[in-house]
Amino acid sequence: MSGENLLIPGGTILVVDYGGQYAHLIARRLRELGVLAVITPYTRVGDADLSKYSAIVLSGSHRSVLETDPDVLESARRILSNSGIPVLGVCFGHQLIAKTLGGVVEKGCGEYGRVVVKLVERDELFNGWEGEEYVWMSHGDCVSxxxxxxxxxxxxxxxxxxxxxxxxxxxxxxxVQFHPEVSHTVKGLALLDNFARLAGVERKWVRNTYYALVEAELEKYRGVEGPVIAAVSGGVDSTVAAAVARKVLGDRVIPVLVDHGLFREGEVEEVVEKLSATGLKPLVLDERERFLSRLEGVVDCEERRRIIGEEFAKVFDQVMEAEGARLFVQGTTYPDIVESGGTVVADRIKSHHNVAGLPSWFREKYLVAEPLKHLYKDEVREVARMLGVPGYFVERHPFPGPGLAVRVIGVFTREKLEVCRRASAIVEQVLRRHGLLDKVWQAFAVVGDDKWVGVKGDARRVGYVVIVRIVESSDAMTADYFKPPYSVLDEVSREITRSIEDVTMVAYAVTTKPPSTIEPC
Structure with missing residues (x-):
């Protein structure tokens, strides 16, 4: 969450954002501990009254301390010159503080993913830690x-x-060089808790405030007249955004579901039925041919995302004009924004169709409300439960806005799309059969251009390679691959190769995020 106007005297920690992918996650974890955390980019440190805060955390960054601009170093000097305020540097912040105070930082010592750290001196910061613990690293430089x-x-x-x-x-x-804010640092939350306690920060932040923030984002638009268009897809984000919009702005909110031909197998019909049962019956627009004809033959995933964003905007533009609406509501969450480089200093990893992919002309023409933009998926689910949103939506696996378009690697074809759709359905069916589907964050299949020689019906067959991806996560900012029983993987592989004639090989993805992302592109 951003905004220095949010302040609890004696109970606020300032997180200085240097462009790391996890800057907001630091604030998220601190709020989990009952501490109000607000974020400001390092470019605004010079204008901030640092004395108002009980402690300061310096985030990670995609930058290198060795190649950074003078403003970065100046921000650290200003923070460290403020006497009396406890400071914690994380990853890039660790290196930046070390360099600012006369230490040496070098390249060529990167660490990524799970790493064991050993405590060499006991300190209250590590209360509750054993002598050795697993942490999450993501750095290319180090303090030598x-x-x-x-x-x-x-x-x-x-x-x-x-x-x-x-x-x-x-x-x-x-x-600390590692990331205590991510769930894969086993005792990371304990470390942040210890830091807040050592800094004397009061715990006055309550979780009910999540919902108040969401409502406040929509209250801003109460005075906007006319119908309100809310984009829905059946995911928890768009469903919650539409539900809150309906509660705050009333029956003039019109849910709209655009069928772009990139949904999972049978998903559109199922979602329409479930949304209708909750009182959010959507207007359904069949735009499959429009999207698929534009995507055919496109190789670059970022270009696909741009095309999908552009087409979505054009479709919703037509709806807005037809309904005479000025306000558009969508379920953008913070991971969407941070991976799109949508913060002041973050590096772009992917553009999401409802953030970076939404063309500027649409935002200039209409008011765009994003009531969930400060929340992570688990927080959105918590708001959903507070609203009484049915479990079908709350527990559904996250699904990318561009749909299956980002699970087809290489040249986009309708044939590969259908292979991906059918294989993904099989992955979900097998996991559900074994009671595993609800225990993982996401489970799906990916298909690319690679081919593998196989034998089907005693004849040589050259078919696609399908990659199965199943991950565990709590917020989509980090993820670990799921370790299912080999018998389950065997069942998935056999069903895919038996059911899909054009597949001759099934592989399993065993890479964490980072360095990989959850979705392939």
């Missing part, structure tokens, strides 16, 4: 020489400095 007067608290299994403690102007500065 700690700054004068600092103490090394932990090192990684690769010998990299993993944590520092620095006494500075009457207060303590901590830095």
């Amino acid at each position: 020489k700690p700054p004068p007067g600092s103490r090394v608290l932990a090192v990684s299994e690769n010998g990299v400095t993993a944590a520092l403690k620095i006494e500075l102007k009457g207060r303590v500065v901590y830095t």
Whole structure:
């Protein structure tokens, strides 16, 4: 969440965003601990009254400390010169503080994914930690020489400095190379809890505030006259956004579902039935040919996302004009924004059709309300439960806005799309059969241009390679691959190759996020 106007005296931590993919997740975890956390980009540190905050956290970044601009270093100097305010540096923040205080940072010592760290000195920051713990790393540089007067608290299994403690102007500065904010750092939340306690931060942030924030985003538009168009797809994000819009803005909210031909097998019919049962019966627009004809032959996924965003905007433009509407509501969440480079300093990983893919002309022509833009998926689900949204929507697996278009690698063809659709349905069916589908974050199949020689019906057959992807996560910012029983994988493979004539090989993806993303493109 951003905005320095949100402040609880004695109970607010400022998270300085240097463009890391997890900056908002730091704030998310702190709020989970009952601490109000607000975010500001490093470019605004010079204008902020730092004395208002109980503590400051410096985030990670896609940048290198060795190649950064002077404003970055100046922001760190200003933060460290403020006496009395405890500071925690995370990843890039760890390196930035070390360099600012006279340490040495070098390249060529990157660590990615799960890494073991060993505590070399006991400190209250690590209360509740064992001598060795798993953490999540995602860095290319490292601190090769700690700054004068600092103490090394932990090192990684690769010998990299993993944590520092620095006494500075009457207060303590901590830095960690790993990411305590991600769920895959096993004791990460305990570390953040310890830091907040050591900083003396009061716990006055309550979870009911999530819903108040969502409502407040829509209350801004109460005075906008005329119908309101709410984009729905059946996912929890768009369903919650539409439900809150209906509650705040009334029956003038019209849910609209655009069938772009990229949904899962049988999904449109099922979603329409379920939405209608909740009182959100959508206007359904069959635009399959429109989208698929534009996507045919397109190789680049970013171009596909742009095309889908453009076509969505054109479709909704027609609806808005036909209904005489000025306000458009969509279920954008924070992972959508951060991976689209939609924050001031974040690096773009992917453009999402409802963020970076939404053309500027649409936002200039209409008012766009995004009531969930500060929330993560688990928070959205919590709001859904508060609203009484049926479990069908709350527990559904996340599904990308561009749909199956981002699960077809290489040249986009209708044939590959249908292979992907059928294989994904089989993956879900097998997991559901074994009671595993609800235990994972996402489960789907991917198809690319690669072919594999096989034998079907005693004849040589060259078919597609299907990659099965099943992951565990809590917020989509990090993910680990699921380890199903081999018998389940065998069942998935056999059913896919038996049911889909054009598939001769099934593989399983065993890479975490990062370095991979959950979706292939």
